[in-house]
Structure formats: structure tokens, C-alpha cells
Amino acid sequence: MMLQYLGAAIGMGFASLGGAIGIGLVASKAIESMARQPEQANSLRATMFIGIAFVEATVLYTLVIAFILIAK
Amino acid sequence: MQSLFGIIDNFFQYVFGHPDSLIFFVPLLLISFVVINRFGIIPNKLQSFIEVIFEFLESQFKPLFKEEAHYKQWMPFFLAIFAYILILNMIGLIPRLEAPTSDIWLTGSMALMIFIISTFIGIKHHGPIRYFILLTPSGIPSAIRLIMFPIELVSMLAKPFSLAVRLYANMFAGHTIIKTILSLTETFPSKLILPLDLSVVVVLLGFEVFVALIQAFIFAYLSAIYIADNLYMGDH
Numbered sequence: 001m002m003l004q005y006l007g008a009a010i011g012m013g014f015a016s017l018g019g020a021i022g023i024g025l026v027a028s029k030a031i032e033s034m035a036r037q038p039e040q041a042n043s044l045r046a047t048m049f050i051g052i053a054f055v056e057a058t059v060l061y062t063l064v065i066a067f068i069l070i071a072k
Numbered sequence: 073m074q075s076l077f078g079i080i081d082n083f084f085q086y087v088f089g090h091p092d093s094l095i096f097f098v099p100l101l102l103i104s105f106v107v108i109n110r111f112g113i114i115p116n117k118l119q120s121f122i123e124v125i126f127e128f129l130e131s132q133f134k135p136l137f138k139e140e141a142h143y144k145q146w147m148p149f150f151l152a153i154f155a156y157i158l159i160l161n162m163i164g165l166i167p168r169l170e171a172p173t174s175d176i177w178l179t180g181s182m183a184l185m186i187f188i189i190s191t192f193i194g195i196k197h198h199g200p201i202r203y204f205i206l207l208t209p210s211g212i213p214s215a216i217r218l219i220m221f222p223i224e225l226v227s228m229l230a231k232p233f234s235l236a237v238r239l240y241a242n243m244f245a246g247h248t249i250i251k252t253i254l255s256l257t258e259t260f261p262s263k264l265i266l267p268l269d270l271s272v273v274v275v276l277l278g279f280e281v282f283v284a285l286i287q288a289f290i291f292a293y294l295s296a297i298y299i300a301d302n303l304y305m306g307d308h
Contacts, residue, residue, distance in 0.1 A: 053283075054290075057242065063241060063245050
């Protein structure tokens with residue numbers, strides 16, 4: 001059976017869906033606050049990138065699982 | 073004891089048997105000596121660039137520590153972690169080389185080191201019994217604290233795991249994506265994909281520089297948070 005490929009692909013699809021929604025939320029809120037307080041833009045940008053990296057990490061956990069599934 | 077000596081023996085055999093994994097640090101050390109010797113009160117170009125990075129790190133790390141002495145004591149450690157992981161991440165950007173951080177054992181042992189240090193600091197500052205009592209929040213009934221204790225224990229053990237997998241997965245994924253896109257040139261029927269492929273890879277490599285910086289910062293920042301958490305347990 002080649003079901004592990006299917007599992008890896010479906011899991012990766014859902015994970016990137018969640019990650020995209022998360023990164024979108026983080027970026028939209030950051031842009032909102034930057035427009036509201038332009039003098040805080042630099043510190044907000046740094047915090048936004050840290051937040052995006054955290055959201056991205058959860059997607060990459062799934063990527064690791066997908067690779068484990070494929071390698072089996 | 074036999075196995076312990078075996079592990080140490082294996083370690084030294086590995087370190088001296090694989091000089092290629094250490095050889096990057098020889099030119100880096102020489103360059104850093106030259107760079108540091110030129111530092112002065114009036115900054116030159118390279119010094120002001122390094123000072124920008126340092127000032128950013130200082131602005132992020134300083135609020136974590138409540139006492140100036142703790143900050144002075146711990147900041148060199150986090151700067152060393154940041155520089156070390158940044159260099160290891162950047163090695164992966166050189167063609168034909170793998171980033172050492174795209175190996176779960178390296179990131180795992182670094183995360184284990186952070187875990188041992190933070191637990192040791194917590195036990196040293198609060199005592200072994202008080203440390204485990206302080207793991208659960210105060211001001212709630214003791215029965216609930218008893219139920220919460222195993223959950224807090226799991227979350228304590230999950231921290232180094234997520235620290236290791238985050239760094240490993242980020243470096244590994246970037247490398248794999250670049251490899252996959254480059255392999256399109258072999259599987260695609262026409263050679264017309266080559267310029268498109270190369271331009272995508274160049275953009276991705278630029279993105280990888282950014283990811284290397286961010287991940288090095290996040291590793292250092294999170295380890296600072298864990299250590300500061302265990303330093304100031306209970307008084308928040």
C-alpha cells in the first residue's frame with residue numbers, strides 16, 4: 001500500500017492551510033497597529049517576524065512528520 | 073561505567089576523526105580576532121553593523137531580566153548561542169554543504185543543554201522541593217495543584233523538544249525545498265524551465281538568509297525566556 005504518501009500529502013495540505021491563516025492574521029494585525037502608531041513600526045515589525053516564525057514552526061512540525069511517513 | 077567511557081571515547085574519536093566539521097571555525101576565529109582588534113570608540117563600518125545587531129538583541133533581552141546583575145551575567149551566554157547558531161545556519165547557504173543545524177542531534181543536544189541549565193538554575197535559586205512546588209501557580213486549591221502538577225511537568229519537558237524541532241525543521245525544510253526545485257531541471261521535459269528555476273532558487277536563498285537570522289534569534293530568545301522563567305519563579 002502507498003497510503004503513507006496520501007497521508008503525508010493531506011496532512012501537509014491542512015498544515016499549510018492553518019499556517020497561511022495564522023500568518024495572515026499576524027501580518028494583518030501588525031499592519032493595522034503600524035498604521036495606527038507609525039512611531040512604533042520598527043519594534044512591531046520585529047515582533048511580527050518573531051510571531052510569523054512561531055506560526056511557521058507548527059507547519060514545519062507537520063513537514064517533519066510527512067518526511068517520516070514517506071521515509072518508512 | 074564502561075558505557076560512559078565508551079561514549080566519551082566515541083565523542084573524541086568523532087571530533088578528531090571529522091576535522092571537516094570543525095574546520096569552519098578556524099578561519100572564523102582568525103577573522104574575528106582581526107575584526108575585534110580594529111574596534112575603537114569611534115566605530116568603523118563593520119563595528120557599527122555589529123553594534124546594530126547587538127543593540128537589537130540588548131533591547132529584546134534586557135526586559136526579561138529583572139536585575140541588572142543577572143542581565144550582565146547571562147547576556148554573553150545568549151550572545152554566544154546566537155552567534156554559534158547563526159554561523160551554523162549560514163554554513164548551509166554555501167553550495168554543496170549541509171547546515172549542521174539541519175541535524176536533529178545537534179539541535180537536540182543544544183536544547184538539552186538549555187533544559188539542564190534552566191532546571192539547574194531553578195533548583196539552585198529556590199531549592200529542590202520549592203522548585204517543584206513553584207511549577208504550579210499559587211493561589212489555587214491544593215487539590216487542583218496536585219492535578220496540574222503532571223501537566224506542568226509535561227509542558228516543562230516539551231519545551232526543549234519544541235526548541236530542538238523548531239530549529240531543525242526550519243533549516244531542513246529550507247534545504248529540502250531548494251533541492252526539490254533544483255531537481256525540476258532533471259524531471260521537466262524541456263530545458264526552458266532552467267532560467268525560471270534558477271531565479272526562484274535565488275529568491276529562496278535570500279529568504280534562507282533571513283530564516284537563518286530569525287531562527288538563531290528565536291533559539292537564543294526562547295532559551296533566555298526559559299532561564300529567566302526559572303530564575304524568577306513564583307514572584308510574577
